[in-house]
Amino acid sequence: MDTTNPDPRPGQARETVRVELGPRSYDVLVGSDLLREAGALLAPLLPGRSAIVVTDSVVANVYLDSTLDALKEAGFACSHVIVDAGEHSKDLATLGGVLDDILGRGIERTTTLVALGGGVVGDLTGFAASVLLRGVPFVQIPTTLLAQVDSGVGGKTGVNSTHGKNLIGTFYQPRLVLADVATLGTLPARELRAGYAEIVKYGLIDDPEFFAWLERNGAALLAGDRDLTRTAVAHSCRAKARIVAADERESGTRALLNLGHTFAHALEAETGYDGSLLHGEAVAYGIVLAHRLSAALGHCTGDDAARVTAHFRAIDLPSEAAALPAIRWDPPALIARMRRDKKVQDGRMTFVLTRGIGRAFLSQDVPPEALGGLLDQAFDQGARSASR
Numbered sequence: 001m002d003t004t005n006p007d008p009r010p011g012q013a014r015e016t017v018r019v020e021l022g023p024r025s026y027d028v029l030v031g032s033d034l035l036r037e038a039g040a041l042l043a044p045l046l047p048g049r050s051a052i053v054v055t056d057s058v059v060a061n062v063y064l065d066s067t068l069d070a071l072k073e074a075g076f077a078c079s080h081v082i083v084d085a086g087e088h089s090k091d092l093a094t095l096g097g098v099l100d101d102i103l104g105r106g107i108e109r110t111t112t113l114v115a116l117g118g119g120v121v122g123d124l125t126g127f128a129a130s131v132l133l134r135g136v137p138f139v140q141i142p143t144t145l146l147a148q149v150d151s152g153v154g155g156k157t158g159v160n161s162t163h164g165k166n167l168i169g170t171f172y173q174p175r176l177v178l179a180d181v182a183t184l185g186t187l188p189a190r191e192l193r194a195g196y197a198e199i200v201k202y203g204l205i206d207d208p209e210f211f212a213w214l215e216r217n218g219a220a221l222l223a224g225d226r227d228l229t230r231t232a233v234a235h236s237c238r239a240k241a242r243i244v245a246a247d248e249r250e251s252g253t254r255a256l257l258n259l260g261h262t263f264a265h266a267l268e269a270e271t272g273y274d275g276s277l278l279h280g281e282a283v284a285y286g287i288v289l290a291h292r293l294s295a296a297l298g299h300c301t302g303d304d305a306a307r308v309t310a311h312f313r314a315i316d317l318p319s320e321a322a323a324l325p326a327i328r329w330d331p332p333a334l335i336a337r338m339r340r341d342k343k344v345q346d347g348r349m350t351f352v353l354t355r356g357i358g359r360a361f362l363s364q365d366v367p368p369e370a371l372g373g374l375l376d377q378a379f380d381q382g383a384r385s386a387s388r
């Protein structure tokens with residue numbers, strides 16, 4: 001991890017990260033004020049000059065007009081679709097509405113869908129693009145930190161089911177990703193922190209120097225330092241691009257990107273996606289549990305788990321059960337949800353465990369009693385600290 005900032009124009013520089021996937025390769029541009037140039041940046045990469053921007057009700061108020069203006073300036077005929085902001089929109093009903101609405105406009109196979117927003121809009125729009133007319137071009141303009149470092153890159157699309165999170169979806173790559181870090185200036189602090197959890201994940205998977213850099217710089221990044229943010233977003237996108245290029249459809253190493261997610265998805269499902277627990281918050285706590293489980297199984301030291309816990313605590317992300325919203329904490333029910341995870345193979349759950357900071361690995365050998373014990377202990381600690 002290069003911790004210096006060689007940028008002669010602080011706040012202005014751009015970085016290009018290439019996602020190498022043969023004929024489906026594309027660039028992720030990371031920088032400021034990319035939104036203003038969206039039309040000019042997209043035009044050379046797209047087969048047609050017709051675009052539909054899909055966004056949510058919050059992002060529409062802030063960035064829809066400027067995005068449409070930028071596209072029109074470059075000669076695009078544009079329209080837009082707005083869905084309700086929030087995780088509840090990532091469902092089959094909303095998807096059906098979006099598909100019908102778009103088909104009602106008489107689109108062609110060269111019409112591009114532009115996802116303008118966070119991971120919810122990105123996942124929903126990408127899925128819509130992958131099935132409309134059996135596939136229309138798709139561009140990501142992620143406006144949350146989480147979407148810029150994770151969901152906007154790599155081509156996982158989909159919606160939630162009543163049976164669990166992201167259980168319906170496709171792999172479908174965008175033609176371009178524009179990660180305009182200036183848009184993060186309007187993101188609520190809680191959403192920024194939630195996205196930060198996915199940045200920490202890259203350090204903990206295989207980049208201990210990056211984790212150490214985050215320990216030093218995370219607070220300043222979250223306070224809004226634009227250069228630190230751009231550096232971390234670009235670094236995260238490079239990490240994700242490397243993993244996706246090696247294993248686009250998650251037959252192996254890409255599953256490492258799910259560090260903490262088996263726990264997180266179960267906890268989110270318990271909230272009914274009511275917004276009380278953000279995805280990134282659930283991931284932070286899930287990462288803590290993954291490290292504690294690894295320590296309990298003797299793969300890493302208790303100090304490693306404590307270091308991760310301390311970092312999340314320092315930047316006010318959930319590191320104990322007591323910091324979670326009031327969800328039903330029922331270990332057998334949580335484990336039942338984990339058993340419906342996409343990574344279950346022949347009935348065996350796959351966990352991302354670790355041998356230490358930045359040394360994550362996949363395991364299907366977690367004894368059920370160790371998992372139950374971890375969740376019981378987490379609840380006991382949560383209840384204890386809540387009653388203090």
Ligand code: NAD
Nearest residue numbers: 058059085118119120143144146150151156183186187279
């Ligand atoms: P989100 O899309 O719900 O956005 C969070 C909130 O921020 C929303 O209310 C949104 O309206 C608002 N918002 C977005 N940009 C804003 C801005 N610039 N200024 C002000 N408000 C803004 O949530 P998210 O955290 O971006 O994404 C979470 C989703 O991403 C989850 O559904 C998760 O499963 C998914 N995800 C997908 C992948 C993938 O690889 N496809 C990876 C990680 C997460």
Ligand code: GLY
Nearest residue numbers: 150154156254257
């Ligand atoms: N966010 C996990 C993945 O893209 O594989």
